[in-house]
Amino acid sequence: MAKKTVATLQGSSKRLTKAIKMVKSPKTGAYIFVESVMSPELVNDWLNKK
Numbered sequence: 001m002a003k004k005t006v007a008t009l010q011g012s013s014k015r016l017t018k019a020i021k022m023v024k025s026p027k028t029g030a031y032i033f034v035e036s037v038m039s040p041e042l043v044n045d046w047l048n049k050k
Helices: 040-048
Strands: 002-010 015-024 031-038
Touching: 015 040, 031 040
Parallel strands: none
Antiparallel strands: 002 015, 015 031
């Protein structure tokens, strides 16, 4: 499961979005959260890749 955060972070002159997704750890099998701050155009690509 993945979700995009509602808040949009404002940088100096660039719009940034913080995206969070749940990933299953290959070592333990537990789920971990991976966070990344990126341009809004790149969020869907980042969420779709494994």
